[in-house]
Amino acid sequence: MTPIPDIAISVTGGVVHVRGFLRTASAGRLVTALREATMVSEVVTLDLSECTGMETAAAATAFEATLSGPRASVSFPPGRPELREVFEAFRRLAPPATPPPRPGLLRAHLEGVGADVLAAGDVLHGLWRFAGQSARALLTAVRRPGSFRWSLALYHMEHAGVKAVPIVAMLCWLLGTVLGFQAGYQLKTFGAEIFMPDLLGYSITWEIGPLLAAILVAGRSSSAFAAEIGTMRVRQEVDALEVMGFDVYRFLVAPKVIALVLVMPVLILIADFFGLLGGLLIGGWYLNMPAPVYLSRLHLVMLPIDFYWGILKGLVFAVIIATVGCYMGTRVRGGAAEVGQATTAAVVTSVFLVIVADALISLLYIRIRPTVVV
Amino acid sequence: MTEPILEVRELEGGYGTTRVLRGVSFRVNRGEIVVIAGRSGCGKSTLLRYLLGLARPWAGAVCFEGSDIWADGGQALAAARRKWGVLFQSGALLASFTLLENVLLPLSEFTRLPPPILWRTAMRKLDLVGLAAFAESYPLEVSGGMQKRAGLARALALDPDMVFFDEPSAGLDPVTSAELDDLILTINRTLATTMLIVTHELPSIMAISHRVVMLDATAQGIIAVGSARELGEYSTDPRVTAFFGRTPLAQEAVHHVS
DSSP: OOOOOOOEEEEETTEEEEEEEEOGGGHHHHHHHHHHHHHHOSSOEEEEEEEEEEOHHHHHHHHHHHHSSSOOEEEOOTTOHHHHHHHHHHHHSOOOOOOOOOOOHHHHHHHHHHHHHHHHHHHHHHHHHHHHHHHHHHHHHHHOGGGSOHHHHHHHIIIIIGGGHHHHHHHHHHHHHHHHHHHHHHHHHTTOGGGHHHHHHHIIIIIIHHHHHHHHHIIIIIHHHHHHHHHHHHTTHHHHHHHTTOOHIIIIIHHHHHHHHHHHHHHHHHHHHHHHHHHHHHHHHHSOOOHHHHHHHHHHHOOHHHHHHHHHHHHHHHHHHHHHHHHHHHTOOSSHHHHHHHHHHHHHHHHHHHHHHHHHHHHHHHHHSOOOOO | OOOEEEEEEEEEEEETTEEEEEEEEEEEETTOEEEEEOOTTSSHHHHHHHHTTSSOOSEEEEEETTEETTTTTTHHHHHHHHTEEEEOTTOOOOTTSOHHHHHHHHHHHHOOOOHHHHHHHHHHHHHHTTOGGGTTSOGGGSOHHHHHHHHHHHHHTTOOSEEEEESTTTTOOHHHHHHHHHHHHHHHHHHOOEEEEEOOOHHHHHHHOSEEEEEETTTTEEEEEEOHHHHHHHOOOHHHHHHHHTOOOOHHHHHHHO
């Protein structure tokens, strides 16, 4: 095959001759030539009779150039219909319609807020229904434990629970240290350092331990669940399971919920332990409080129900985190971008709902907890 | 003698420690339509990965326009990639972009043309594959055949010298498949685009190929090269005749050959 000859563009009066194959890189020269021709003549012709072909973008440039200024007529090479076809296609394909005028900034903003509220309502409604379906699947699993896939639950227990232990322990220990230091710093002014374990014990077991563990698990596992199920949806794996007759809730959702329900209380106890340990260390170092004093003080003011209540919180949080993560995954319809949005939504929504639930449970707890008189 | 645009020399490769291909050598001439054919598991897709520079062969070379794509730390590969287009099995369109935006993507990335020109070029490509009316649709809103045609429009966006196809007719009905074949022939004729097509669809192979390179798993490489007619009518290799005759291959024949 002969190599494609170089392009030659020449202007004779109002006629622009093109010889050879026009590449996009040389299209600018053609535009300049056409402009030159319009300066010397009223009638401009683009003579392509010796043109052997054009790259599409080059043809588009040439076509656009014949439209601007005085319309240039085009003569096509005889016996080669391709170029004429390309130009005719350009003529046929109307340029994009101008977008409708944008609404005012305020209106657009208000409309956006409205749409977001409706979307949030839609999400909550969907989540509610999803939770119902999951609960049914869970009931079946509990009623007939033999048919439940425990291996899947074990897998998630390892990934969501065991692997989260180091980070939960370390962050709670750090928080316990900081809280102990801050409490001690305030109390020292009044000579009331002895109450530091009271403050720390309550805040760790009631709030910090369960919340921190839940937020970490939400960040690690809620996103993972959403990404897993979302990708399965994109790859039609969920559809495949459904048409094979699987109960998707039982197969995909229940093992995750059960795994989190089982590991979350343990994680919370670990969080409590390391948080209180942080307080013990800072008490000894900063307040000169011997460990036995710290521990006996804790023993005096804390009730077993403080720990049980934290575990109860953990159960609620576990259900929220697993359900929200799975639900956000099932909402994925399109492609990769939606999987990303689903993981974000999973973490944000589960942390939000965890904190709302935490507030409600805490309010209830303050009313029912027996007062300890020391 | 015609000039090869793509040349594969003594290529060897596989997955992990499993060798799939060895001693694979062939060339694709400018303007030619070459089909890489063979049964499932014969290494067609593996070979395509090496040709496209998605993986580095264990041994041997892939040369595009005379230069080894792995020769100078990826520069030759990057240059070659500007000159070829690829149509993936599923179309591989970006789901969050419209068909038009998908076709515009390579144009806006690799050229500095003003938006109206980009738009006209992209629309022309969509028009070429018969999808101008669906420019504003999203990939998930159109059929599988349409996604594939849009993928072809995207592959053609920069007027490539060569287009690679991975199983273009997989999952298409016979009519759509035949239409796609026609489209491939038309583009080859009008734009002189070289085509390398990986497929095992007999009707497509018969309709479009200038030359067929046949791979086989037992041979871990090429067992026959020739026009589809030659291979179908004159080959004596039982693996080739079984493929072209659509008949099950007797086990003794395989043992006999290998």
